[in-house]
Amino acid sequence: MISPKKYARAAKRLPEGFKTINEFFNYVYNDDEMIWMGQNTNHLHEENDIMYSMLESVKNKDYCKYPPPEGFPELKDLILQDLGLTEGYDILVTAGGTESLYLCMNDILDPTNNVITCDPGYLIIDNFASRFADHVKSIPIYNKECGYKLTPELVRENMDENTKLISLVDPLNPLGSCYTKGEIKEFADMAIDNDLYLLHDITYRDFARDHHLVAKYAPENTVTVYSFSKIYGMAGLRIGALISAPDVVDSIKTIVINDLGTNVVAQKGALAALKSKPEWLGRIRDTTRGNQKIIKEAVDNVEGAYLPVYPSDGNMFVIDLVETGVEPVNIAEYLLKKKIFAREGAYTSKLFGHRYLRVSFSIPQEQVEKFAFHFEEGMKALRSK
Structure with missing residues (x-):
């Protein structure tokens, strides 16, 4: 079995030929042949209203003007309608869900608080929380x-009187697990009874088979983080939002640094994305769910490998490799040489990163089929060494 400490050392090394992480991502980004399975981005949108609206915005030189500082009112209304949160809520449009997460932590937390997160999880949340709270309790959930x-x-087992915020990434990156309605209601009751906040990151909500908002049960105690990066396929445009009760959003607005508004071209694309969503949502869901099956068949053909969560309610899941004897770092490097970008587990877990490879599958089916072939091929080759 590969130890976490040994794996952590291995995961810090960059692929051969790269000196910095920025240099590596520049290479991956600019290689037009690269199959992108390492950052949960969505590559399934064809030429549609989202693209055309942004092209028209550029043609009209909308970018010469600053947009409204809190987001276009129409965009704010459409996001709330998309979530079914039309009354008693306010919204702030941000430069991606990540900015929303940072603003929430900065405003809500103080040095006497602690925050509850999970491992595996989206580790930047732990990073942000540790800047403003006394400490972060990252609860192991890989079982x-x-x-x-x-x-x-x-x-309940890990909270105390100083717990101020619980982070729920739902569906969860990297595993694809999702919460039931009963669990969401229970979290809502817990937040109300203990006067704490729930940070509900719903970035992958539209990939889920069934999804429920904590905000509908605990509106005064919930900050919902919304993103256009994944289902809308707009990751590089950096646009998202946070939604909560008006007094919570008013407080967060007092610490905003970017008071001149979010990228105007991205907002025009976001408007078109919300308006056109019924036209393409079913196709993207069907494709990602079909792609999961292709990957599962390949994983089932590798002795010792398995999917802890299947089917995933996100556009990603993890492939556990610990019983195969192959380190995730090594299969990731093997795949990179085949022009397939996947991510070893250390990116999303401090405790369990030595166990798994994370892959996303909101990409064309033929690319998933190529991954499946080279994954099986690569595992066989690495095992024989």
């Missing part, structure tokens, strides 16, 4: 007993 997610029971 069948808890369903590979942060349960209300686990939170």
